[in-house]
Amino acid sequence: MSTDSQQTGDDIDGEQASETETTEDELRARIEELEATVAELQELEDAMAAAGDDGQKKMTIIATKGTLDMAYPPLILATTAAAFDWEVVVFHTFWGLDILHEENSRNLKLSSVGNPNMPVPNIVGALPGMDRMTTRMMNKRIADNDTATIEELVDLSLDLGVELQACQMTIELMDYDEADFYEGVTTGVGAATALQHMSESDVQLMI
Amino acid sequence: MTTELDITETLDVTGVSCPIPVVKTKQAIDELDQGDILEVIATDSGSMSDIRGWAEGTDGVELREQTEGDDVYKHYVEKTG
Structure with a gap:
């Protein structure tokens, strides 16, 4: 053993x-x-x-709203970010397409219902012609305060090199024609393009 | 209040509001040469904070001075690079 x-x-x-x-x-x-x-x-x-x-910051905004009040934030942030020399992409989809639509962008409206801060009760705001009235009031304020118009901000964005993209799927869904958009707007893009830009961005916003 | 700085060019953005003063300042700075000083005259009270923030967050510019008086806000931005 x-x-x-x-x-x-x-x-x-x-x-x-x-x-x-x-x-x-x-x-x-x-x-x-x-x-x-x-x-x-x-x-x-x-x-x-x-x-x-080179340390250049990037921002991607998804703009989904087309009312007069909601058209401003994406454009104001985009132009300001471009002033910081950031690379900026704004992807417009659904009602956000109206911001890039030459004719519609000049006639964006403000709803007189759904906002309890409006001076009129919703039931009055729902009467015919009320949206037109609140829109006129807002446009007057914009003019009185020398606030830039949506059209001016779109032109400024394009001048500053902001990439304004119009979602192809919703262009077709809304029955818009690519020729209806401002010159310089990028068409033929979809969710994958938006996601790719978002993944490379320092700031991503959905408005 | 007057400034002792040697101003190269003046940008008048009186009457307009956010985001135009900052954006026009950037565009004007792009046209200048290194060492030049841009005077920006604004009436937007938000421009005090906005131009400062923009200058701090942007390469190649330095805010040399800001003055305030009679609802007029003046900014002096040097192009440093």
């Missing part, structure tokens, strides 16, 4: 010695492998630095 165990012990020692050699070789190989990986990563990092991550 005891002899057997002694023999077994010798065998184990022999095996351990050869195992140590193998382990050393393996470790050397592994170190070389890791060194190669580190070198590759260093190259990748240099390439990424060279690829122009």
Whole structure:
């Protein structure tokens, strides 16, 4: 019994010695492998630095509303971000398309119902002609305060290099023609384009 | 209050409100050369905070001075790069 165990012990020692050699070789190989990986990563990092991550911020806004009040925030933020030299994309979908529609953008309306801060009760606001009246009042205020019009802000956005995109699916859904939009508006884009820009952006907003 | 700065050009944005003062300031700065100073005359009280914020967040410009009086807000922006 005891002899057997002694023999077994010798065998184990022999095996351990050869195992140590193998382990050393393996470790050397592994170190070389890791060194190669580190070198590759260093190259990748240099390439990424060279690829122009110049610190320029990016913003993507999804504009979904087309009432007179809700058309302003995306355009005000877009033009201001462009003044900061940010790269800006505004993706317009559903009623947001009216902001880019040359004719409709000049006639955006303000609803006289649904906003409890309006000076008239909803039941009065729902009467025919009330939306027209509240819209006229708002347009007068815009003119009196020298606030830029939607058309001016769209032109300014395009001048500043903001990319104004019109969602192709909703252009067709709303039966609009691509020629109805301001010159410089990007058409033929969809959700994947919007998502791709959003994933690369520092600021993403849905309005 | 007058400024001692050597003004290269003056931009008049009186009467207009957010976001036009900032946007026009940016456009005017783009037309200038390094070291030039742009004077911006505004009546929008929000321009005090907005022009400061814009200058702090934008490379290549430095807000040298801001003055306020009689509902007129003046900003002096240097193009530094």
